[in-house]
Amino acid sequence: MTKKLNIKDHNTLFQAEKYQKQAEEKRVFEAACSVQEVEDTVELLKTEEYKEKNFSREAATINPAKACQPLGAVLASLGFEGTLPFVHGSQGCVAYFRSHFTRHFKEPVPAVSSSMTEDGAVFGGMRNLIEGLENSTALYKPKMIAVSTTCMAEVIGDDLSAFIESARIEGAIDQEFPVPFANTPSFVGSHITGYDSMIRSILAYLSEKNGNLSYKRPSDKVNIITGFDTYTGNFAELKRILELMDVDYTLLGDHGDNLDSPANGEYNYYYGGTKLEDVAQAHNANGTLLLQKYSTKKVTKYINKKWKQDTITMSTPLGIKNTDQLLKNIKELTGKQIPQVLKDERGRVVDALTDSHPYLHGKRVAMAGDPDLLLGLISFCLEIGIEPVHIVCTNGDKNFAEEAETLLKTSPYGMEGKIHVGKDLWHMRSLLLTEPVDFAIGSTHMKYCAKDAGIPLVRIGFPIFDRHHMHRYPIIGYQGTLNLLTLIVNTILQQLDDEAPDHSFDTVR
Numbered sequence: 001m002t003k004k005l006n007i008k009d010h011n012t013l014f015q016a017e018k019y020q021k022q023a024e025e026k027r028v029f030e031a032a033c034s035v036q037e038v039e040d041t042v043e044l045l046k047t048e049e050y051k052e053k054n055f056s057r058e059a060a061t062i063n064p065a066k067a068c069q070p071l072g073a074v075l076a077s078l079g080f081e082g083t084l085p086f087v088h089g090s091q092g093c094v095a096y097f098r099s100h101f102t103r104h105f106k107e108p109v110p111a112v113s114s115s116m117t118e119d120g121a122v123f124g125g126m127r128n129l130i131e132g133l134e135n136s137t138a139l140y141k142p143k144m145i146a147v148s149t150t151c152m153a154e155v156i157g158d159d160l161s162a163f164i165e166s167a168r169i170e171g172a173i174d175q176e177f178p179v180p181f182a183n184t185p186s187f188v189g190s191h192i193t194g195y196d197s198m199i200r201s202i203l204a205y206l207s208e209k210n211g212n213l214s215y216k217r218p219s220d221k222v223n224i225i226t227g228f229d230t231y232t233g234n235f236a237e238l239k240r241i242l243e244l245m246d247v248d249y250t251l252l253g254d255h256g257d258n259l260d261s262p263a264n265g266e267y268n269y270y271y272g273g274t275k276l277e278d279v280a281q282a283h284n285a286n287g288t289l290l291l292q293k294y295s296t297k298k299v300t301k302y303i304n305k306k307w308k309q310d311t312i313t314m315s316t317p318l319g320i321k322n323t324d325q326l327l328k329n330i331k332e333l334t335g336k337q338i339p340q341v342l343k344d345e346r347g348r349v350v351d352a353l354t355d356s357h358p359y360l361h362g363k364r365v366a367m368a369g370d371p372d373l374l375l376g377l378i379s380f381c382l383e384i385g386i387e388p389v390h391i392v393c394t395n396g397d398k399n400f401a402e403e404a405e406t407l408l409k410t411s412p413y414g415m416e417g418k419i420h421v422g423k424d425l426w427h428m429r430s431l432l433l434t435e436p437v438d439f440a441i442g443s444t445h446m447k448y449c450a451k452d453a454g455i456p457l458v459r460i461g462f463p464i465f466d467r468h469h470m471h472r473y474p475i476i477g478y479q480g481t482l483n484l485l486t487l488i489v490n491t492i493l494q495q496l497d498d499e500a501p502d503h504s505f506d507t508v509r
């Protein structure tokens with residue numbers, strides 16, 4: 001007879017006597033401050049006085065809503081056929097990137113490291129890189145290795161171009177084996193700049209090496225680049241829209257399949273991704289549509305300048321207005337018509353928005369995330385009458401702040417909105433406690449300040465560690481708009497139920 005496993009969740013596990021005793025001993029050992037002191041500090045942190053101190057903080061960042069540059073480079077690399085992301089630097093960094101992605105996507109993420117240690121930091125990491133490239137090609141049989149760097153390799157000034165050339169001369173990798181690379185120090189930028197640099201590097205490497213840039217073959221194809229997008233459902237939705245519009249396209253950086261592979265009994269390191277030969281021909285396309293602009297600045301510049309191609313950039317197409325714009329952009333680049341089926345879909349979503357509007361109108365929201373996502377979210381909120389109040393963008397810049405402010409001014413619902421560029425989630429906590437809102441939108445990292453403020457968190461963005469399968473549902477397009485609406489309105493309705501006195505615990509809402 002099989003024995004039933006008794007697996008306890010943390011919630012109950014740490015109530016057991018032995019853990020309670022351990023916690024008490026730890027408190028005594030650390031000479032922890034008194035309960036009263038903790039309570040006083042909690043109250044102080046809720047005040048305007050503390051908020052001012054918090055906002056004058058310059059030398060420290062607490063819980064930033066951003067991740068490392070090489071993490072973005074790893075995601076970009078996973079968008080190409082048979083490509084192994086290789087991070088030159090310390091092993092711990094790569095463990096962090098892999099675990100971050102695995103916790104979000106619930107998928108294994110192949111990425112290797114040159115595992116530099118103290119001797120590498122002193123004498124340079126060339127041997128680590130050469131041996132790493134040799135071992136990786138032998139063990140994992142990739143079609144391409146995409147190299148990014150961590151802080152350590154950048155601080156000591158490792159020369160990737162020279163090291164990779166040395167690897168070829170030594171025979172560690174074949175002369176023709178593709179190894180694009182991007183310098184991605186994390187003391188500047190964030191995951192979106194790392195993504196940008198790596199996509200640019202891969203496009204430049206494959207098109208300039210294998211394609212003849214001076215010879216432009218006529219092509220009806222268009223290129224699409226999603227930007228740093230962690231919703232695998234968005235990839236499926238985008239492809240569905242493109243197919244409905246009968247568009248011949250190349251999705252440059254198609255990491256959706258690699259992070260959503262089926263469990264069929266066989267593990268494959270590489271699943272899906274843009275074909276390398278398609279990247280080599282992408283410069284012949286009619287134009288390129290980029291679905292994010294702040295995570296694709298270098299890529300856009302490269303495509304305009306080197307491929308001499310028309311580009312259209314937009315921020316994440318969330319909501320009706322932005323999806324309309326997405327379809328118009330596709331039509332403009334391809335000349336294809338918007339089919340009736342998409343027009344009907346739009347009508348159904350507008351109908352759903354109207355149904356839910358009474359519960360959303362005038363609700364105040366705080367949000368944090370990447371610049372492109374925030375622009376999409378602000379636009380979506382304004383069109384359904386939600387008022388964005390606190391908008392924190394750790395990795396935003398002046399251009400983003402101006403664009404977001406202009407967007408807020410287009411609607412009476414945006415009048416109270418304030419953009420906080422370069423601020424973190426500890427700043428957000430002060431904002432939530434001094435100027436309350438009804439709910440918050442952000443990644444899992446925002447759950448702590450949302451809990452302290454006693455408001456629900458709608459999890460949208462990256463990373464989402466503590467809810468399952470959110471990334472499988474699209475948030476772009478009309479279908480994605482419906483998913484966003486469902487998520488938000490049902491959170492508000494749940495809150496109404498939770499707070500309802502008996503006489504208002506309604507069956508119908």
Ligand code: SF4
Nearest residue numbers: 068093096150151186
């Ligand atoms: S900040 Fe630098 S050292 Fe730290 S995990 Fe990121 S890349 Fe590695």
